[in-house]
Amino acid sequence: MSTTTPVDFGADDLVLSTELANSLADRWRLDDDRLGEICRYALLPPGKLLRPMLLVESAVAVGGTRYGVLPAAVGAESGHTASLVHDDIIDQDELRRGRPAVHVRYGVDDAIVTGDALLFDLFAGLAGCRYRGVAEARIVDALAEVARCGVELCRGQMLEAELTRDRCFDAARYRRMVHLKTAALFRGACVSGALLAGGSAEEVAALRRYADELGIAYQIQDDLLGYLSVPAVTGKPQASDARNGRITMPLILAGQAGGPAARRAIERQLCGGGDAAARHARLRRIVAGSGALDEARDLVREAVGRAGSALAVLPPGASRTRLRRVAELLLDRDR
Amino acid sequence: MSTTTPVDFGADDLVLSTELANSLADRWRLDDDRLGEICRYALLPPGKLLRPMLLVESAVAVGGTRYGVLPAAVGAESGHTASLVHDDIIDQDELRRGRPAVHVRYGVDDAIVTGDALLFDLFAGLAGCRYRGVAEARIVDALAEVARCGVELCRGQMLEAELTRDRCFDAARYRRMVHLKTAALFRGACVSGALLAGGSAEEVAALRRYADELGIAYQIQDDLLGYLSVPAVTGKPQASDARNGRITMPLILAGQAGGPAARRAIERQLCGGGDAAARHARLRRIVAGSGALDEARDLVREAVGRAGSALAVLPPGASRTRLRRVAELLLDRDR
Numbered sequence: 001m002s003t004t005t006p007v008d009f010g011a012d013d014l015v016l017s018t019e020l021a022n023s024l025a026d027r028w029r030l031d032d033d034r035l036g037e038i039c040r041y042a043l044l045p046p047g048k049l050l051r052p053m054l055l056v057e058s059a060v061a062v063g064g065t066r067y068g069v070l071p072a073a074v075g076a077e078s079g080h081t082a083s084l085v086h087d088d089i090i091d092q093d094e095l096r097r098g099r100p101a102v103h104v105r106y107g108v109d110d111a112i113v114t115g116d117a118l119l120f121d122l123f124a125g126l127a128g129c130r131y132r133g134v135a136e137a138r139i140v141d142a143l144a145e146v147a148r149c150g151v152e153l154c155r156g157q158m159l160e161a162e163l164t165r166d167r168c169f170d171a172a173r174y175r176r177m178v179h180l181k182t183a184a185l186f187r188g189a190c191v192s193g194a195l196l197a198g199g200s201a202e203e204v205a206a207l208r209r210y211a212d213e214l215g216i217a218y219q220i221q222d223d224l225l226g227y228l229s230v231p232a233v234t235g236k237p238q239a240s241d242a243r244n245g246r247i248t249m250p251l252i253l254a255g256q257a258g259g260p261a262a263r264r265a266i267e268r269q270l271c272g273g274g275d276a277a278a279r280h281a282r283l284r285r286i287v288a289g290s291g292a293l294d295e296a297r298d299l300v301r302e303a304v305g306r307a308g309s310a311l312a313v314l315p316p317g318a319s320r321t322r323l324r325r326v327a328e329l330l331l332d333r334d335r
Numbered sequence: 336m337s338t339t340t341p342v343d344f345g346a347d348d349l350v351l352s353t354e355l356a357n358s359l360a361d362r363w364r365l366d367d368d369r370l371g372e373i374c375r376y377a378l379l380p381p382g383k384l385l386r387p388m389l390l391v392e393s394a395v396a397v398g399g400t401r402y403g404v405l406p407a408a409v410g411a412e413s414g415h416t417a418s419l420v421h422d423d424i425i426d427q428d429e430l431r432r433g434r435p436a437v438h439v440r441y442g443v444d445d446a447i448v449t450g451d452a453l454l455f456d457l458f459a460g461l462a463g464c465r466y467r468g469v470a471e472a473r474i475v476d477a478l479a480e481v482a483r484c485g486v487e488l489c490r491g492q493m494l495e496a497e498l499t500r501d502r503c504f505d506a507a508r509y510r511r512m513v514h515l516k517t518a519a520l521f522r523g524a525c526v527s528g529a530l531l532a533g534g535s536a537e538e539v540a541a542l543r544r545y546a547d548e549l550g551i552a553y554q555i556q557d558d559l560l561g562y563l564s565v566p567a568v569t570g571k572p573q574a575s576d577a578r579n580g581r582i583t584m585p586l587i588l589a590g591q592a593g594g595p596a597a598r599r600a601i602e603r604q605l606c607g608g609g610d611a612a613a614r615h616a617r618l619r620r621i622v623a624g625s626g627a628l629d630e631a632r633d634l635v636r637e638a639v640g641r642a643g644s645a646l647a648v649l650p651p652g653a654s655r656t657r658l659r660r661v662a663e664l665l666l667d668r669d670r
Binding site: 115120124143147 | 417447472475483492493497
């Protein structure tokens with residue numbers, strides 16, 4: 001499959017996407033105050049709704065109902081959006097989903113507060129499942145998991161900043177960062193979905209492994225996009241890595257392949273001042289000439305394979321199939 | 336009672352203060368990573384520990400145990416500290432508890448992430464109560480309350496920014512802002528403590544009223560400090576209102592007393608550029624000459640009285656006495 005538009009992970013299930021979007025719109029009304037207005041702007045129109053979709057499918061895959069966990073799924077999107085709003089401030093990214101980022105549109109101060117509000121709403125979503133028949137013990141299981149994943153997410157964001165400061169070409173530290181940062185919200189979604197639905201310990205562990213591998217695959221694929229596609233595809237500026245001096249997997253692999261000279265060349269582009277787009281273009285040439293793109297694609301393919309294998313212990317069914325498909329769709333995201 | 340040092344609200348209970356400080360130190364170890372280091376810096380040495388103290392005393396007042404709710408109390412301090420860390424970025428306050436604010440010491444980016452991590456840890460604390468014998472249904476009750484109060488806090492912060500932009504001398508809007516912003520974390524602490532301890536609906540409602548009145552009293556007293564005391568007392572810079580153009584209760588009252596001319600004079604100092612300390616000194620003179628200080632003190636005294644009355648439905652005992660004393664101590668905070 002070849003495509004020039006972003007893969008719509010939710011396309012398998014338009015009913016769920018619609019239900020989620022409606023719940024988000026209900027949560028923050030047009031006639032709310034300024035906080036409501038900004039939360040709506042951040043959440044709607046919705047993105048891929050990947051994390052709520054993971055939560056729902058994980059729950060249903062282990063015997064739960066979509067109805068029971070929907071508030072938590074809405075919360076998962078709020079939590080994800082909170083991290084985007086704060087990330088965009090930190091990375092000084094000015095575009096998100098093809099529109100001005102929240103801090104560009106409403107200012108940094110209100111963007112900080114909006115992110116905080118969306119984090120609180122993540123937890124309101126968990127509590128809301130009690131009115132849909134989910135036992136309180138399961139909600140507390142999910143609460144503990146989501147809170148832990150949230151702290152891991154923050155740990156990962158800080159580690160990412162450290163790797164950037166250190167100009168670190170260490171693939172192992174990068175993987176640890178991704179495990180903490182990118183995979184955390186996937187874990188939070190999949191594991192809390194399974195816990196809310198009363199999945200067995202084995203099923204919960206399987207979905208945790210799946211989420212970890214999905215996180216690795218997703219992040220490396222995301223790194224790759226900057227070296228392959230045009231901004232129209234991602235809806236965000238492409239030169240972000242060059243501007244932020246961030247060493248991503250394609251650069252690590254290019255640095256490993258080309259030795260000290262290549263690493264120095266990469267560092268020069270990352271550290272240099274001046275036009276970020278021009279520096280990014282030079283980074284693209286270095287990466288393209290190094291074989292790193294194929295290598296990175298292989299890493300994605302392997303992680304997707306492991307993600308699929310992890311699902312084997314779940315009962316067969318439409319949800320398990322969808323979860324596998326979410327991982328496999330990542331492989332088509334770069335063309 | 337007259338004092339030149341800040342009132343230590345926790346002094347009634349040194350055992351509890353020590354237990355809380357030890358728990359905070361255990362949570363974030365010295366040999367942790369950078370996130371751990373920054374969280375420790377933000378949390379320790381501890382401040383007044385007012386919110387965890389409120390949570391514990393509220394729980395014990397309605398029949399719970401300190402042991403049962405201690406993790407939630409630790410979480411209450413994390414949540415409060417999170418809001419301080421983000422607030423100091425927004426207000427560009429450079430000092431906190433007499434030391435450089437987190438964003439000054441570690442940079443804005445890491446300060447944003449640290450605040451997020453502390454917010455997640457607030458919720459981890461609620462989940463932790465299950466291992467101390469608190470029933471899961473009560474934890475979910477508290478979860479819903481804390482998440483709601485968190486969103487209200489954010490709503491209040493945004494309303495405060497709006498009032499500042501509008502140069503608003505409206506006491507009713509100011510009270511609504513305080514109800515949302517300052518009282519939210521008091522409500523979160525008192526009400527979640529009572530819920531975790533299985534308090535009756537009447538007891539929970541009483542502690543909610545108490546927290547609301549405590550919030551009003553606390554905020555007006557805090558506003559007053561800027562017009563009375565020296566920075567050594569508060570550990571934060573005094574000219575913050577002048578620098579941020581913020582209209583607080585003493586200014587609203589001075590504006591009401593002095594009519595349009597006084598309001599214009601106040602606005603000139605708030606909007607003007609140049610030395611914030613000099614503008615603050617002029618604001619002090621306007622406030623001092625207007626009778627607003629006495630009027631604001633009366634408002635504090637009235638709110639403290641209502642806070643005490645709200646406690647009447649609770650069973651008598653040491654915790655109820657301490658809660659009343661916390662409110663009354665506010666009256667001594669300005670001399």
